[in-house]
Amino acid sequence: AQKVTQAQTEISVVEKEDVTLDCVYETRDxxxxxxxxxxxPSGELVFLIRRNSFDEQNEISGRYSWNFQKSTSSFNFTITxxxxxxxxxxxxxxKGERGSQGNLxxxxxxxxxxxx
Amino acid sequence: xxxxxxxxRYQVTxxxxxxxxxxxxxxxxxxxxxxxxxxxxxxKLLFHYYDKDFNNEADTPDNFQSRxxxxxxxxxxxxxxxxxxxxxxxxxTSSASGIGADTQYFGPGTRLTVL
Numbered sequence: 001a002q003k004v005t006q007a008q009t010e011i012s013v014v015e016k017e018d019v020t021l022d023c024v025y026e027t028r029d030x031x032x033x034x035x036x037x038x039x040x041p042s043g044e045l046v047f048l049i050r051r052n053s054f055d056e057q058n059e060i061s062g063r064y065s066w067n068f069q070k071s072t073s074s075f076n077f078t079i080t081x082x083x084x085x086x087x088x089x090x091x092x093x094x095k096g097e098r099g100s101q102g103n104l105x106x107x108x109x110x111x112x113x114x115x116x
Numbered sequence: 117x118x119x120x121x122x123x124x125r126y127q128v129t130x131x132x133x134x135x136x137x138x139x140x141x142x143x144x145x146x147x148x149x150x151x152x153x154x155x156x157x158x159x160k161l162l163f164h165y166y167d168k169d170f171n172n173e174a175d176t177p178d179n180f181q182s183r184x185x186x187x188x189x190x191x192x193x194x195x196x197x198x199x200x201x202x203x204x205x206x207x208x209t210s211s212a213s214g215i216g217a218d219t220q221y222f223g224p225g226t227r228l229t230v231l
Contacts, residue, residue, distance in 0.1 A: 033218060043204055045159070045222035091158060095218055104220060106158035 002027045004094050006107035013082055014115050021077045021110045023092030029053075031097040034068065034075045039109070040088040051075065082114045119143070120223035122207050128229045129197050137192040137226045139207030148190040149220065150182060151206040159206055165190060166212065194228075202230045 003026040013019045025034065036048040049059060051068050059066045063080045079086055092107045120141045129135040139148065146167050151159035163172045165184045179201070181193040194201055204227050208220040 035219070037222075042224065043206075043227065044224040045206060045208075047219060047221055050216070050219050104161070108158055 002029075002094055002096050002103075002105045004092050004105050004107035006090075006092055006110050008110045009108070010111045010113070012113045012115065015084060016081050017114075018078060018080050019082050019112065019114075021079075021090050021092075021112065023075045023077065023107060025073050025075065025092070025094045027094060027096050029096035033095045035093040035095070035104070036066065036075075036077050037091045037093065038088045039091065045091070048077075079112075082112075084114050084116055087112060087114045120207055120209055120221055122205075122223035122226050124226060125224060126227050126229070128231060129194075130231050131199065132196045135194050135197055135228070137194075137205050137207075137228070139190045139192070139223055140188050141207075141209045141223075142188070143209055143211075143221060144187065145209035145211045145221075146187065147210045147212055148184060149208040149210075150180075150190070150192045151208065152201075153204040153206055153225075155203075162192070197228070197230045199230050202228055204228075 005024045007022055011019060032053045034051045038046045038048055049066055056068050056070060065078045067076045075092060089109045089111045091109045094105045095103060123138050127135060147164060149164040150162045152162055153159040161173050162176045162180055163182055179195050183191045190207060192205060204225045206225045207223040210220045211217050
């Protein structure tokens with residue numbers, strides 16, 4: 001079975017703080033893809049990153065960074081120097097090599113509130 | 117800019133009155149998806165089209181139907197909306213091949229209210 005767990009339901013920080021959103025996944029597939037999406041209050045799901053199972057390099061994009069560790073089945077997301085505009089629900093998702101084309105498994109999401 | 121467009125952004129319908137939501141894309145992706153998202157929940161896949169092949173999720177109610185007349189457009193029809201169908205409906209697209217295959221790109225969503 002495939003599963004994505006985002007244990008943090010809600011996080012509240014003050015602007016300029018660093019914050020890490022946790023994501024733990026389960027899959028028996030050897031090839032799989034992991035994603036992070038941002039959903040601001042407007043409702044649109046915005047694609048942030050995709051990582052395949054063979055690429056464990058960490059990635060940095062501006063204030064965003066991602067730490068992929070196969071040994072712990074985790075794909076954590078860190079926002080450095082958070083800003084009010086980072087307030088949103090963040091979803092981690094998994095797609096395995098088996099299953100249908102549409103088989104994107106979402107976590108339940110973490111709601112991040114950044115206060116000024 | 118290439119994108120996924122959904123119309124309308126907000127839709128109000130009456131209990132039992134059929135409603136159609138539309139989605140179009142300029143990404144030329146061959147896969148299109150419809151998701152239902154209720155408050156404080158993750159998106160739930162209803163069905164998807166791989167080219168013209170329709171793939172229904174096992175637990176999608178018969179009340180929900182879809183049409184894809186061409187590559188660019190996909191419609192979600194709710195034949196007899198109930199109060200429980202009030203939700204955000206998200207359309208997404210992906211390419212089945214090439215760099216970035218399987219990454220789903222979402223539209224802004226249509227928020228459906230059922231009175």
